[in-house]
Amino acid sequence: QLHLKTETLGHGFHLYERIDSTNRLAMEFLREGAAEGTTILAEQQTGGRGSNGRQWESLPGGLYLSVILRPQLKLADIFQLTLVAAFGVAQSLGRLTGADVRLKWPNDLVIEQGRRLAKVGGILTETRIQGDRLAGAVVGIGINWDNPVPAEAARLKPLSRRDLDLAPVAAAVLLGLEQSYQLWHQRGIERIVSGYERYLVNLGQAVEVPGHDGQGRIIGIDERGALRVLFLDGGEALVMPSELRLGYAL
Numbered sequence: 307q308l309h310l311k312t313e314t315l316g317h318g319f320h321l322y323e324r325i326d327s328t329n330r331l332a333m334e335f336l337r338e339g340a341a342e343g344t345t346i347l348a349e350q351q352t353g354g355r356g357s358n359g360r361q362w363e364s365l366p367g368g369l370y371l372s373v374i375l376r377p378q379l380k381l382a383d384i385f386q387l388t389l390v391a392a393f394g395v396a397q398s399l400g401r402l403t404g405a406d407v408r409l410k411w412p413n414d415l416v417i418e419q420g421r422r423l424a425k426v427g428g429i430l431t432e433t434r435i436q437g438d439r440l441a442g443a444v445v446g447i448g449i450n451w452d453n454p455v456p457a458e459a460a461r462l463k464p465l466s467r468r469d470l471d472l473a474p475v476a477a478a479v480l481l482g483l484e485q486s487y488q489l490w491h492q493r494g495i496e497r498i499v500s501g502y503e504r505y506l507v508n509l510g511q512a513v514e515v516p517g518h519d520g521q522g523r524i525i526g527i528d529e530r531g532a533l534r535v536l537f538l539d540g541g542e543a544l545v546m547p548s549e550l551r552l553g554y555a556l
């Protein structure tokens with residue numbers, strides 16, 4: 307029983323004890339015409355997907371869910387969905403647990419542990435494109451709650467001021483995603499960008515950017531989700547996620 311507080315997300319709800327990947331199944335549902343808000347939740351995944359063909363370890367005790375969204379969006383702006391989701395999920399988990407959940411650009415949920423970032427979750431957005439338009443998208447959310455995690459990752463439950471099982475965590479995450487999605491429709495991407503930047507752990511970090519001399523500093527993101535890097539000579543670079551991977555050391 308989820309006790310949803312959402313208007314749309316999670317109302318078409320499919321629960322699996324064990325599945326390969328909630329994102330894979332949600333993409334199938336999307337193709338078959340499932341409505342916006344349709345949600346798939348699994349207690350365990352055997353083939354959890356990360357970005358770029360990476361894997362997401364998904365043992366029991368974690369939160370693994372995928373939500374179908376059907377926004378009106380130009381193809382060039384698809385990455386906005388990941389920003390919307392990351393901001394909404396980080397905010398909701400922070401409010402729910404009291405833990406200082408932050409975002410590592412572009413799609414990681416992290417907490418600071420000393421001089422290192424430990425990953426507590428991730429977002430994977432997949433899209434279905436028909437011709438030159440977006441037919442729909444699946445936002446996949448994985449949260450390490452009480453599951454065994456890989457080395458250098460972390461679980462959120464031990465950091466939470468409240469002793470919660472997965473159902474209220476799922477309900478909070480869906481509400482956070484919905485509120486961010488609504489904020490985006492009502493106030494635009496500028497509002498999402500500034501919200502995302504409030505959680506961005508990489509602000510001020512020194513980085514080297516391929517094709518640029520010397521180090522620059524991260525000053526934020528732009529409306530496509532590109533990282534904004536400022537160099538000493540006043541020049542600015544916009545870096546897409548495919549061009550740079552940020553590490554876990556602070």
Ligand code: BTX
Nearest residue numbers: 327329354355356357360362363371428429446447448459
């Ligand atoms: P990512 O590409 O940023 O992260 C994947 C990388 O993170 C892996 O290569 C590994 O190094 C590390 N990793 C793997 N499992 C975990 C874990 N449980 N905790 C911390 N680090 C890990 C992030 O991709 C996006 C993940 C989305 C997962 C959700 S779960 C529900 C939905 N269904 C699905 O198949 N994927 C999404």
